[in-house]
Amino acid sequence: MRGNLFAVAVDLVVLTVRADELAVLLVKRAEKPFEGSWALPGGFVGPREDLPDTAARELVELTGRQPDGHLEQLAGYAAPSRDPRGRVLSVGYLALLPDLADPDPVDGRVASWHPIGEANGLAFDHDRIVADGVERARAKLEYTTLAASFCPPEFTVSDLRRVYEAVWRTEIDPRNFQRKVTSTDGFLIPTDTRVTGGRGRPPQLYRRGAAEGLHPPMLREPSR
Amino acid sequence: MRGNLFAVAVDLVVLTVRADELAVLLVKRAEKPFEGSWALPGGFVGPREDLPDTAARELVELTGRQPDGHLEQLAGYAAPSRDPRGRVLSVGYLALLPDLADPDPVDGRVASWHPIGEANGLAFDHDRIVADGVERARAKLEYTTLAASFCPPEFTVSDLRRVYEAVWRTEIDPRNFQRKVTSTDGFLIPTDTRVTGGRGRPPQLYRRGAAEGLHPPMLREPSR
DNA sequence: GCAATAGTGTCTCTGAGACAGTATACA
DNA sequence: TGTATACTGTCTCAGAGACACTATTGC
Structure with a gap:
């Protein structure tokens, strides 16, 4: 050889x-x-x-x-x-x-x-x-659910949004983000628990779902 | 070591x-x-x-x-x-x-x-x-202009579409595909030439443009 | 003429982004 | 009460997909 x-x-x-x-x-x-x-x-x-x-x-x-x-x-x-x-x-x-x-x-x-x-x-x-x-x-x-890998086993939608914001160094509208991730099948599984002790309304806790891909993807830059 | x-x-x-x-x-x-x-x-x-x-x-x-x-x-x-x-x-x-x-x-x-x-x-x-x-x-x-790498230096929109169809093993509507790729900035540069001798209306010839990314991407599967 | 391919116009539906408004906590 | 965060509803706009229609060739 x-x-x-x-x-x-x-x-x-x-x-x-x-x-x-x-x-x-x-x-x-x-x-x-x-x-x-x-x-x-x-x-x-x-x-x-x-x-x-x-x-x-x-x-x-x-x-x-x-x-x-x-x-x-x-x-x-x-x-x-x-x-x-x-x-x-x-x-x-x-x-x-x-x-x-x-x-x-x-x-x-x-x-x-x-x-x-x-x-x-x-x-x-x-x-x-x-x-x-x-x-x-x-x-x-952008096109996978890997952001959840940066989160602990149970996390809030805001936790997840802060991951995207930190990795991409962008600001994301919390309301549109919430709708997007909670309506994507298999991304997030809600638990019965809520987080107490925070500042405002106690958020729902979620676990990672089985989905690996995001369809449609979450884009860093707006399309136009 | x-x-x-x-x-x-x-x-x-x-x-x-x-x-x-x-x-x-x-x-x-x-x-x-x-x-x-x-x-x-x-x-x-x-x-x-x-x-x-x-x-x-x-x-x-x-x-x-x-x-x-x-x-x-x-x-x-x-x-x-x-x-x-x-x-x-x-x-x-x-x-x-x-x-x-x-x-x-x-x-x-x-x-x-x-x-x-x-x-x-x-x-x-x-x-x-x-x-x-x-x-x-x-x-x-899906998200780059690499399909043109499968084409010779000058090619038609149909050539390019057949690349996508072969690689993805799907059928793509020729009319929507035409609009999509010709309206994406920097993907295709029209030449003055047309192809003669074919079956129907002679198609326009294009060269690769400078763009490398596709925004928004071209999706294999429909969003839903 | 007909068939085939190229290319345009137009409609509908979905999803993104903007943002008003409601819910529920702490101070 | 005010402020902060969570969450829902609604509007608008862009782009995808469906598909009617026109353009231009060979047969």
């Missing part, structure tokens, strides 16, 4: 919405190269692992528990000079999670959330991978 | 529309494993190549000329058992081309077009990669 050999890693773009901003989980590198720089969490693919296995394992190590969010592959990155140690192909994975506390350090690695506007100057080509992940997330909110 | 090593290949899902059917370009394998099976054209990533370089090089070798179509990355595939010779990570690339003649054999490899309905039982995990490519193409026709 011809072809030279690569080390293969999986790098995770873990996104959440905190304080009405899209945020990405980064680790500080303790070794060369890029010592001291922020980088995407990631690791090499094990001898008997497939890519999704590695991604899921990394995510569990990072968050300390089986996450309820969404995980999908982004793309492969293999520029010859992307890692000074040699040829490394990295497969980016995109994870969408509800807002968690800052994760505990694992193996001495400290991970913390950074608003995507401040996630620049990362190690390797990770700026690019983050940008691809953010763009994928923005696009998928 | 930890991690075991992989050979890295690029496999091409080259699609076109022939005889009103979506077709994929396949090569017959002359060596083990999967000797005699149909497979996606592909090859290993060179020492100084990035993934898009390898994909473009393979496409030029395959078609014998610089193609005017579209080329984008699909995904990485790295199941431990996908290649009996050892660990091989393959990065799928999707190419959309106008209908060409059957390509000449290159390096003794014979490549030929197969309607996607008959492209089963391929070598390795290539069935899966083809399915991913077809689904990507189907989805992208």
Whole structure:
């Protein structure tokens, strides 16, 4: 078999919405190269692992528990000079999670959330991978129900709307949004509960429905 | 640097529309494993190549000329058992081309077009990669102008409609389709020419415009 | 003339966006 | 009481789909 050999890693773009901003989980590198720089969490693919296995394992190590969010592959990155140690192909994975506390350090690695506007100057080509992940997330909110992956198991329509507003950096009319999402079959399942202690009328709590696609889609920009 | 090593290949899902059917370009394998099976054209990533370089090089070798179509990355595939010779990570690339003649054999490899309905039982995990490519193409026709990549430099509205009908396996009303695509800014640029020798009224010829996105999108399934 | 394809006009229905108005909490 | 948030109703406009009609060719 011809072809030279690569080390293969999986790098995770873990996104959440905190304080009405899209945020990405980064680790500080303790070794060369890029010592001291922020980088995407990631690791090499094990001898008997497939890519999704590695991604899921990394995510569990990072968050300390089986996450309820969404995980999908982004793309492969293999520029010859992307890692000074040699040829490394990295497969980016995109994870969408509800807002968690800052994760505990694992193996001495400290991970913390950074608003995507401040996630620049990362190690390797990770700026690019983050940008691809953010763009994928923005696009998928349009035609899927993935926004709910950013929410805890039970959430209000306003919670969901704030996810869209944070990811797209837009303002959405709460009344039209309410009508749209509650009238889309399979998007939201109402529970019997309402949230008390808030400021105004107590909102209804919903769970994720089974629908994955949005027909018709929810558009970021008006059609004209 | 930890991690075991992989050979890295690029496999091409080259699609076109022939005889009103979506077709994929396949090569017959002359060596083990999967000797005699149909497979996606592909090859290993060179020492100084990035993934898009390898994909473009393979496409030029395959078609014998610089193609005017579209080329984008699909995904990485790295199941431990996908290649009996050892660990091989393959990065799928999707190419959309106008209908060409059957390509000449290159390096003794014979490549030929197969309607996607008959492209089963391929070598390795290539069935899966083809399915991913077809689904990507189907989805992208909805919200981009990529359908024109399946057409020659100059084409009619009917040519373009037959692309949509072949890729989606649907029927589209020619009159509504005409209004939709000709009224979308930047999709089609009219030329001065008309096609003669056809059956009915001679159609206008168009070139691809600069627009890449379709707003609003063209939906496969009606909204309700 | 007829059949076939290209292209326009027009109607209806659905859904998005704007926004008035009602419901129900806390201060 | 006022203010904040949740939710409903209604209007208008744009675009999709259905389809009648005109235009221009080959036979």
